[in-house]
Amino acid sequence: MRRIAYCCPFVPPELISACRLQPRPIIPRASSRVGGAVSVAGMCPYARAFVAEMLNEPRPGAVILTTRCDQMRRAADLLSQPQHPSVFLLNLPKTWQTRSARELYHSELARLVRFLAELSGHMPSDQDLAQSTRQYAHRRRFQNDSTCAPAARSSGTKVKGGGNSHVPLALVGGPLLREHLAVFDLVSACGGRIILNATESGERSLPGQIDESQLACSPFNELTRIYFEFIPDVFQRPGTRLLNWIEDRLRDRPVRGLIVHRYVWCDLWHAQVARLRDRFDLPLLDLDHGDQDGPNTIRLSTRVQAFLEALR
Ligand code: SF4
Numbered sequence: 001m002r003r004i005a006y007c008c009p010f011v012p013p014e015l016i017s018a019c020r021l022q023p024r025p026i027i028p029r030a031s032s033r034v035g036g037a038v039s040v041a042g043m044c045p046y047a048r049a050f051v052a053e054m055l056n057e058p059r060p061g062a063v064i065l066t067t068r069c070d071q072m073r074r075a076a077d078l079l080s081q082p083q084h085p086s087v088f089l090l091n092l093p094k095t096w097q098t099r100s101a102r103e104l105y106h107s108e109l110a111r112l113v114r115f116l117a118e119l120s121g122h123m124p125s126d127q128d129l130a131q132s133t134r135q136y137a138h139r140r141r142f143q144n145d146s147t148c149a150p151a152a153r154s155s156g157t158k159v160k161g162g163g164n165s166h167v168p169l170a171l172v173g174g175p176l177l178r179e180h181l182a183v184f185d186l187v188s189a190c191g192g193r194i195i196l197n198a199t200e201s202g203e204r205s206l207p208g209q210i211d212e213s214q215l216a217c218s219p220f221n222e223l224t225r226i227y228f229e230f231i232p233d234v235f236q237r238p239g240t241r242l243l244n245w246i247e248d249r250l251r252d253r254p255v256r257g258l259i260v261h262r263y264v265w266c267d268l269w270h271a272q273v274a275r276l277r278d279r280f281d282l283p284l285l286d287l288d289h290g291d292q293d294g295p296n297t298i299r300l301s302t303r304v305q306a307f308l309e310a311l312r
Pocket of ligand 1: 044045046047068069070071072174175263265266267268269
């Protein structure tokens with residue numbers, strides 16, 4: 001079965017499976033290079049690592065990228081070479097409140113199905129799609145929240161922490177590289193505990209629950225709804241959706257501090273740090289990850305340690 005790689009939470013694996021292809025959510029490893037000849041100066045380390053992973057062997061049958069940020073568009077350009085796997089660029093609406101934004105996402109998913117069906121030779125029926133959607137919903141129901149998100153789902157990562165003496169924290173931000181999954185252990189070793197994973201690799205990227213009656217009526221519309229109406233992201237405007245989502249979770253969790261995980265070349269999360277400070281009356285640690293090959297653990301642990309000491 002051909003493997004279809006993706007890393008954005010707005011790409012439904014339900015659609016890929018319904019087309020009899022194998023969804024392959026990617027948690028890239030840090031990489032300082034993309035091929036020998038390609039210049040990647042000023043590129044988000046996550047987008048760069050994703051491109052590098054796509055060029056490693058074994059290569060996927062196709063790659064799905066989205067227009068959530070300029071860096072991912074650039075990644076799509078870098079991968080759009082005849083010798084590379086086929087690339088599908090899914091257009092995501094920047095806004096989320098209007099009917100036309102939802103219709104755009106719906107029509108983009110329809111375009112994606114046609115692309116996938118061409119690859120596999122199988123156009124899914126409504127029944128295929130409903131069955132695939134139910135299977136994923138069932139799987140998510142029995143998994144820990146933070147292990148269900150695209151990245152953590154395949155890594156088996158669980159939120160770790162110690163007992164009640166650990167300081168409860170929220171981790172907020174963009175997607176994690178494979179090396180960054182160590183941040184849960186690092187926080188735990190420094191006396192903290194992440195009780196809300198609001199990174200792109202955590203529960204924030206989970207679609208909503210399915211409505212059986214809507215699914216029976218139109219599986220495609222229902223799939224659009226559970227993704228479009230439930231996943232908040234930093235690129236969406238107005239940005240209140242993401243902030244409201246975090247605020248709702250903080251209401252019933254005793255979080256005492258926010259750790260923001262972001263990359264130096266990511267303008268979206270850079271701008272979000274100030275909004276988080278304004279909105280939440282909580283101490284905030286801005287963990288920016290630079291261009292080095294993987295997270296700088298000494299720098300990281302010193303900063304996490306100092307933050308937790310101040311909180312205790
Ligand atoms: S971290 Fe920022 S720049 Fe990098 S892919 Fe995500 S949104 Fe784009």
